[in-house]
Amino acid sequence: MREGQWYPGNMARSVNQLRQDIKSVDIVIELLDARIPISSHNPLFARLLAEKKTLLLLHKADRADPDATGHWLSHFKERDQDAISFSIYDKQSINQLMRYLKREKSGKKRSRFRRPLRMMVVGIPNVGKSTLINYFLKKSAVKTGNQPGITRGRQWIRIHPEIELLDTPGILWPKITEDSSYPLAVVGAIPAGRYDLQNTVSWLINFYQENGIFSFMQKKYNGTGGQSEAGLLEDIAYKFGYLQSAGKPDLDRAAASLLHDFQEGALGRITLEEVPV
Ligand SMILES: Nc1nc2c(ncn2[C@@H]2O[C@H](COP(=O)(O)OP(=O)(O)O)[C@@H](O)[C@H]2O)c(=O)[nH]1
Ligand SMILES: [Mg+2]
Known part of the structure; x- marks a missing residue:
């Protein structure tokens, strides 16, 4: 799959806008999906952000394995990269x-700029950028009434008397490599219909099998189909009545349902990418 293929808009234009926006902030918050900290990072961000203070948020940490998230936090700490587990x-x-x-802001007190700390949120699609921005937008609206510290031009949300957030997130599509395409599809970072469902679900089932947690899936669907992938999908189809005309199990619907359950967190808190050794 080619980069950017499924997103509207022109890549050069959005990268240029992103470059501009980055210039106008003091700190960039890069959202990663805590379940796939490798694949949810677009290397182009690193280049765009080379000179800029960056905080990583391991977002959707409520869906990830807390131990694995802890390992990722230590990994980043060792590299002097600020990171927070976030949901x-x-x-x-x-x-x-x-x-x-607030610490970042007070660290800048002696600077000749008395203005608030400015920041923006960047990340690949579906990683939770709008959710975070809307959270602050709602909160600041409640706090300050009708005019929640928003100025004209580029819009800023005042989330604290001394901290402002750009209301438009920086978006880059993920870099799809052979290693990252399945993890990205599994967490929902690639729109439905733009990836091969059966292969993606095979990859996910195989992940559970190789990590000794396949029984988790079997239990969830009252599995009697044994250890195989086909058996599991049949179990799901029969359990939910996903049948084709001849009464045959509809394995595509079963696969979609399995993927949905994973994304909803119904198949456990799973981190798909570990810290490299
Ligand atoms: N589990 C979980 N889901 C989240 C979290 N934050 C956002 N989401 C969900 O992730 C999906 C994409 O969020 P959105 O903010 O639209 O992502 P954006 O494309 O980066 O702007 C939505 O269904 C959100 O409800 C979180 O902390 N935990
Ligand atoms: Mg959004």
Whole structure:
């Protein structure tokens, strides 16, 4: 699959806009999917952000394996890269982010710029950028009434008296490589219909098998189909009545349903990419 193929808009234009926006902020928050910290990072961000202070948010951490997220945090710490485990459903992680930003702001006190700390959110599609921005937008609207610190031109959301967030996220599509295409499809970073469903689900089932957690899937669907992938998909089809006209199990619907359950967190908190050794 070619990069950018499924996203509207012109790649050069959005990268140029991103470059401009990055210039106008003090810090960039790059959202990674905590389940796939490797594949959800577009290497082009690293180049665009080379000179800029960056905070990584391991987003959707509520879906990832907490131990694996801990390993990722240590990994980044060893590399002097600031990173926070984050979920929009976890108030503590939101507080941690706010504490971090306030520290960043107070660290800049002596600077001749008295203006608020400015930041923006970047990440690949579906990683949770709008959710985070909307959270702050709602919150600041409640706090300050009708005019929540938004100025004209590029829009800024004042999320704290001394911290402003650009209301438009920077978007880059993921870089699809042989290694990253399945992880990206599995977490929902590639739109339905743009990847091979059966191969993707095969990859996911194989991940569970190789990591000794296949029984988790079997239990979930009252599996009697034994250890095989086909058996599992048949179990799912029969359990939910996904049948074709001749009463044969509809394995495509079963696969879609399995993937949906994974994305909803119904198949456990799973991290698909470990820290490289
Ligand atoms: N589990 C989980 N899902 C989240 C979280 N934040 C956002 N999402 C979901 O991820 C999906 C994509 O979010 P969105 O903000 O539209 O992503 P964007 O494309 O990066 O703007 C939505 O279904 C959100 O509800 C989170 O912290 N945890
Ligand atoms: Mg969005």
